[in-house]
Amino acid sequence: MTMTRRKFLETSAVAAGVAVASAATFSASSYARILGANDRVNMGFMGVRSRGEALLGSFINAGNINITNICDVDSRVITKSSALIKAAGFNTPKATDDVRVMLEDKNMDAICIAAPDHWHAPAGVMALQAGKHVYVEKPLSHNPHEGEIFIEAQQKYGKIVQMGNQQRSSEETAELIKYIRDGKLGHCYRAETWYGNNRGSIGNGKVVTAPDWLNWDLWQGPAPRTEFKDNYVHYNWHWFWNWGTGELCNNAAHELDIARWALDVEFPEQVSVTGGRHFYTDDDWEMYDSIEARYDFKGGKSIEWTGNSCNKVLRYGRGRGILIFGTKGHVIVDRGGYEIYDINDKLIKERKVPNRAVNTSDLKGGGMLTDIHTANFLDNIRGTAAHQSSPIKEGHTSTMLCHLGNIAYRTGETLECDAVKGKVKGAKANALWGRDFQSGWDMKA
């Protein structure tokens, strides 16, 4: 079977009617990963549209997989990705719109979940129960309670779970973390993180019959049923609490994760936010589009995230990034490398990776970090990895910061937390710890 990421991307681009003459190249390391059939991992993909399609390419590039199954509730997406997979040299995978059917396939070793957020933990737990390893996109869960059940299930079934916070697999970021752990930046006490984009209005949807190509019942899955509106699917679901988790879980999940890693902190003692909807105020978007979230940790350490969904403000020339303060200087880090400055703001060390620019308007992601991150997941399944980049506990703890910011926003309260137990105090905050499930879809480990 021969397949290259370049070929996959080219075929994908042709199908999408766009030109990508300079699409990512098939890396040499991928060839090195083509191992024997015993190491081949049989993968099933749940959600193969935008991010899911990028992940198909990354998993292929990571090497030595078989794509045995795909699952999507949009029949057009199934048709397109089946053709892409076949054109890439694989056998046509088994296809279904029901993840429960896909999980019955004993031949499948692992699942990649890139369906909407309300499906992440429920599908992840079902997959663990079916004996599969799980690569799950960020956020790990739709709410804290689901994250806790997901952790419990991973411990019970013992399979590998990796969240899609791909910067955890950045060699440059790991090198920086070592620099910090070695004390070279002094005592690190604060991080500022940010994200800016120029998202447009999602308009005002009309209640209509769900289109023929969509299984709306399975799209909703564990979420309580609502009538279909013509501006939910695809992507805009991000901005409705029933399914989405806001820009915090959508994008702060990446930079808060790196900040937390750098500062070596876990659960905060206090969380406060200021935010609101300032753009397109008469459309259906239920959340903030502009927010500052502040997290205070034990020992006077703090992290802030500034999210501008509709105002693409660049800081230090970057649409997203992390600024870390130490007593010997500061560092700016993003997916493309880092710059270390001394206490007098003099650049003393930098590492930049060419062609890894971060354009926040690219909603698909993909690229080399995702290739490395998926390869790390596969190597953990094979037992050949030196370490796991993003075990479920790390993914959960970083996702929790995002959930706490959302809860602070929704309650309008500063959250007081029990940092040791990983819980919040107060009735209003605790009322948002979990969600109501559609009858028959309750989660259990």
Ligand SMILES: NC(=O)c1ccc[n+]([C@@H]2O[C@H](COP(=O)([O-])OP(=O)(O)OC[C@H]3O[C@@H](n4cnc5c(N)ncnc54)[C@H](O)[C@@H]3O)[C@@H](O)[C@H]2O)c1
């Ligand atoms: N790590 C990253 O850099 C990154 C980048 C983009 C998106 N993401 C994450 O990936 C996920 C998907 O994002 P997207 O932008 O591709 O969303 P999308 O709405 O464009 O695509 C979701 C796909 O999932 C399918 N789907 C919905 N319910 C399903 C079900 N029950 N079974 C199978 N398929 C189902 C939809 O039909 C659609 O094809 C989100 O959770 C998002 O947060 C991560």
